[in-house]
Amino acid sequence: MRCKGNPVSEGLGIGEVYSYRTMEFTVSSSPISREQVGQNLAEYYRIKEKAAAELKAIIDQLQREQPDKALIFMAHQEILDDEAIDEKIRHEITENLSNPTWAIYTVYEEFGQLLKNMKKQVFRERAQDILDVRNRLLRVANGIIAPNLNSLDKPVVIAAHDLLPSDTATLDRSKVVAIITETGGETSHSAIIARSYGIPALLGIPGLMNKVKDGDRVVVDALDGELIIDPTEEELAEYAAKRERYLKWATDTEAYLGKKAVTKDGVSLEVGLNIGTVEESRVKQAAYADFIGLFRTEFLYLSSPELPTEEEQYETYKQVLETFQRPVVLRTLDIGGDKNVPCLALPKEDNPFLGVRGLRLCFDRPEIFQTQLRAALRASAHGDLSLMLPMVTNLDDIYQAKELINTVRQEMEEAGIPMAPKIKVGIMVEVPSVALIADLVAKEVDFVSIGTNDLCQYTLAVDRQNQRMADYYQSYHPALFRLIGYATKHFLAAGKPVSVCGELGGDPLAVPVLIGLGVRRFSMNPSSIAKVKRVITHLTIDHAQELADQVQTLATAGQVKRFLERELKDYIC
Amino acid sequence: MYADQVVVINKTGLHARPAYEFVNMAKRFESNIMMRRLDGSDTEAINAKSIVFVLSLGICEGDKIEIVADGDDEKEAVEALVKLVASGFGEAE
Numbered sequence: 001m002r003c004k005g006n007p008v009s010e011g012l013g014i015g016e017v018y019s020y021r022t023m024e025f026t027v028s029s030s031p032i033s034r035e036q037v038g039q040n041l042a043e044y045y046r047i048k049e050k051a052a053a054e055l056k057a058i059i060d061q062l063q064r065e066q067p068d069k070a071l072i073f074m075a076h077q078e079i080l081d082d083e084a085i086d087e088k089i090r091h092e093i094t095e096n097l098s099n100p101t102w103a104i105y106t107v108y109e110e111f112g113q114l115l116k117n118m119k120k121q122v123f124r125e126r127a128q129d130i131l132d133v134r135n136r137l138l139r140v141a142n143g144i145i146a147p148n149l150n151s152l153d154k155p156v157v158i159a160a161h162d163l164l165p166s167d168t169a170t171l172d173r174s175k176v177v178a179i180i181t182e183t184g185g186e187t188s189h190s191a192i193i194a195r196s197y198g199i200p201a202l203l204g205i206p207g208l209m210n211k212v213k214d215g216d217r218v219v220v221d222a223l224d225g226e227l228i229i230d231p232t233e234e235e236l237a238e239y240a241a242k243r244e245r246y247l248k249w250a251t252d253t254e255a256y257l258g259k260k261a262v263t264k265d266g267v268s269l270e271v272g273l274n275i276g277t278v279e280e281s282r283v284k285q286a287a288y289a290d291f292i293g294l295f296r297t298e299f300l301y302l303s304s305p306e307l308p309t310e311e312e313q314y315e316t317y318k319q320v321l322e323t324f325q326r327p328v329v330l331r332t333l334d335i336g337g338d339k340n341v342p343c344l345a346l347p348k349e350d351n352p353f354l355g356v357r358g359l360r361l362c363f364d365r366p367e368i369f370q371t372q373l374r375a376a377l378r379a380s381a382h383g384d385l386s387l388m389l390p391m392v393t394n395l396d397d398i399y400q401a402k403e404l405i406n407t408v409r410q411e412m413e414e415a416g417i418p419m420a421p422k423i424k425v426g427i428m429v430e431v432p433s434v435a436l437i438a439d440l441v442a443k444e445v446d447f448v449s450i451g452t453n454d455l456c457q458y459t460l461a462v463d464r465q466n467q468r469m470a471d472y473y474q475s476y477h478p479a480l481f482r483l484i485g486y487a488t489k490h491f492l493a494a495g496k497p498v499s500v501c502g503e504l505g506g507d508p509l510a511v512p513v514l515i516g517l518g519v520r521r522f523s524m525n526p527s528s529i530a531k532v533k534r535v536i537t538h539l540t541i542d543h544a545q546e547l548a549d550q551v552q553t554l555a556t557a558g559q560v561k562r563f564l565e566r567e568l569k570d571y572i573c
Numbered sequence: 574m575y576a577d578q579v580v581v582i583n584k585t586g587l588h589a590r591p592a593y594e595f596v597n598m599a600k601r602f603e604s605n606i607m608m609r610r611l612d613g614s615d616t617e618a619i620n621a622k623s624i625v626f627v628l629s630l631g632i633c634e635g636d637k638i639e640i641v642a643d644g645d646d647e648k649e650a651v652e653a654l655v656k657l658v659a660s661g662f663g664e665a666e
Contacts, residue, residue, distance in 0.1 A: 078593055083600075084623030114629045122588050123631050130625065 001229045003205050005180065007222040008191035010527050011200030011250075012243040013178030014236070017216040018156035019209065020147050022167060025138040027105045031097045040093050044100040050140045051133070052080055058170060061150070069169040072129075076166065079133045085111055101141045108134035119306050132166050152176070157220055159212050163190040173197045178220035180227060182208040186276065195527075202227055223573070249573040256537060257288050257530040265540040269515070271532060272523035274501060278316070278323055285526035288533075292328040293449065293523020294388075294501040295320060297372070298335055305342045307368065313375035321383030328383065329449065329523075330376055331428065333368065334358045334390035338465065344368075353463060358391025358428075359401060366404065373408045380420035388449060392427040392434055398444045401425075430454035430502075435487035442494035449523070450487070452502030452510075456480055474557035475504055476564070481551050485517040492518050499523055508535040508572050509564045515539065516548025535571040575647040578611065578639045579654075583661040586633035591662040596624045598657055604644025606654070611637040621654070 032040050055077050062070035079085070085107055092103035108130055115127040139146065149158070150170035157178045160167070168189070179201040184190045194201035200222035205211075212218065212229060219228040219239045223246060228235060261269040272293030273286055286292070300308040300316060308316075321328055335341055336357025337349040344365075349355040362369035379385055389401050402425060412419060429435050430451035441448070452475065457464045459480055462472045474480075484500075491498045499521035504510040506524025508531045514522070515536070524532060547567060554560050565572070585591055599606050599621045606621040610630050619626035621640065632638060638658070642650040 075593070078596070078624045082623050082625050084620045084626050111625045111629075114625065118629070118631050120631055120633070123628055126625075126628050 001211065003208075003211065003227045003229070005202035005205040005222075005225055005227055006185060007201070007225040008184075008186055008188075008203050009179075009194035009199060009201040009222060011178070011198070011222050012239065012246055013157055013200045013220040013222070014239060014243065015155055015157045015177035015218070017159050017212045017214060017218055018152065019212060019214050020149065020158055020160040020163075020167065021209070022135060022139065022147065022160070022164075025101075025135070025142040025144065027101050027138060028099065029102050030099060032093075032099050034097065037094050037097070040100050041090065044089060044093060044103065047100060047104070047137055047141045048080065048086075051136050052077070054136065054140070054146055055080065062169065066169070072165050072169055075126075075129050076133050076136070079130055080137075082111075101138060104134060104137050104141065108137075117305065119304070119309070120312070121303055124304065128164065132164055149176075157218055159208060160190075161209055162188070163193065165189055168193045171197075173199065178202070178222065180205055180208060180212075180218075180220055182206065246573055253530045253534050255530075256534040259533055259537060261290075261533050261536050263515070263536055263539050263541060263544075265542070267520075267541055269536055270499075270521040271529060271536075272329075272499065272501075272521065273324075273326075273529070274506075274523050274525055275320070275324075278320055283323055285529065286324045286326060288529050289326065289526075291326050291521075291523070292320070292324055293499050293505075293521065295328050295330045297331060297333060301333060301335060301341055301343055302339070307343045307371070310371045310375045310378075313372060314378045317376055317379035317385070318382045321379060321385060325383070327386070329386045329388050329426070331388045331390055332359070332372055332376075333362055334428075336361060353457065353465075359389050359397055360391060363397075363400060369404060370408055373405055374412065377409060377412055377419045377423065378417060380423050381418045385420065386424040386426060386447065388426045388428060388447075390428045390451075391430065391454075392441075393431045394433060395437070395440060395444060398427065398441065402444070428454075428501075429487055431458050432483060435483050438487040438490035439494065442491050442496045445496060447497045447499070448487075448491055449499045449501045450484055450505075450519075452480070452484070452500060452504040455483070455502065459483060475507075475510070476551075476557040476560040478552055478554055478557070478560060481513060481517065481548070481560070484514065484519075485548065485552065488518040497521060506532060508532055509561070509568060511535055512539050512544045512568060513548050513551050513564070515541065516544035516546070531572075535568065538571055574641060574643045575651050576639060576641040577651050577655050578637055579658045580637050581632055581634060581658055584634050585662075586636065587627055587630065587638075588632075592624060592627050594662060595654065595657060596622060596627055598654055599650070602642065602644070602646045602650035602653075604642040604647045604650050606640065606642045606650055608638055608640045611639055 055073050059070050059073045088107045089103045092098040092107060112127045112130040115123055118124050150172050152172055152175040155175050155177045158176055159180050162181055162183045176199050179190060179194050179199055181190050181203045182205060184203040190203055200220055202220050202222050205227055216229060219231050261271045270290045272291040273289040274294040275292055276296040277299050300313060337346045337352035337355050356364055376387060392398060424446035426445050426447035428451045429448050434441050456475055460477055462469045464473060488498050498519055500514055500519050501523040505522040506528030511532050551560050554563060583591055587595060607618040608621040609618040610616045610632055616630055640651050640654050
């Protein structure tokens, strides 16, 4: 059986499943009688002591091996010892005649909610700890022994609903071939851990825990985003070979990470990084990037039931500038009705991708836009910050946005708030209409960045989210290359820098074509940097131009792909 | 009963290590200790020996809090906690 997943940490793992089920326990609300109170209180204390003993054992072990991770469990100990929670649980048992598991479940739920509703993220994150302690207690109450990721006796593929910090703190990474989970995306804890340990990971596989059980053989292809359960012998051999090929290629490619992005004939290019949070492993990779070409700010709005305050945003933007020590291109809020964003409460639309999204939403809710602009302008005092506007379709958008930016700037100047003397304003080129009036747009902006994913969606009339449209989403469609070439030519003629920050910008097959079309700046996910540098190093500008010319004469995306794979076979996997 | 007020001066506010230090200090005393945030949006008084309650106040740098203790060592308790908060929990600027 094959299922699709989101490959958040590149690689390929083959092995047996170890299903990690921490969330499995039963809770019944059936009440106890008054005579049973004493016995049930004793039972509660027995559960609590057992959980405390588990925590102590983990802390002892971690303090020897990874003291920083012990802190997670010391925080859990504090929660377990919390007087108010303890008092409330005892009250539940003695007065409301709840059984111990129900008392634990409801009281922890209530305290968890208390923190979940808080404004500041740092406080909200602690709700996870409370949930974590609750799960431990309920598991102990059900008499289930802790599954332990630190004493795996053989290499396994870990399958889980989701992995929490407390699950992975004791993870024996040498025994983990791959990680697969039911929930979680690019920025989930599971993804961050997998990337920082270099473990292939495929997340967001629907119904995973019902599809696999302990000992099942699986292939985790976190290159093409596929999980193969119970593969045939032929498939096994095929993927084992693919894995070997990948490992060899990855090792060779790794050597390019620290190199400068200079073509074979000596033309320097700029390679940037796309980021969506300030994540530790990203920071390390930034050392190999020339700039942060796309700083997505949506996470600030997605992680909280309330709008991020100016102060919160300012702190985050400042942190990004100070942490990365590179020029940062901040993209203003780019969100629409396809996403459920509690703090924005967006109305449902029939065609959210053609509706109130990106800059349109910012115009619709100017107070939200102004708050973000103020925070960004304040942060500009701490580093090289540019602003990039998403979802621009005409010049009116640009005039209006610039006017708003100027008004905010003026107010701040009058109030004597420090900021950079000049801040560059650019746009995302992701709708064909602005690509086709590039010469006019160029007069109004300082730079542009081509977002190839949306440009593909809007040029080819394909809903990216619609699985049935997957075959129509053709990133190598010749029309796309023609359009990018046309826009790039006009922006460059006006002296305005062009970068590519969509998927094509980090694709070693597409980058040579884009170079041929005139692009000299690329921004990409960290895992693409070495690959892109590798192909750049072996390329001359003449060769790139030939490729670009050829590609624009080919008829279909399939032909383009096959042509590029043939031409560039020495540099790709 | 004994009460006093103090302004939180450390950057993290009552979160992470400072919150735990605060609660652990409170637990050293026999008295019942309650606290609340002042400044504009006054909160209800909560048990200062509960880490979850203390976190739930969401106290940040610059917030003013009131600590109230009731018991044999009430004065010592409030004084010790006020001193701890006023010291900035040893967070260097």
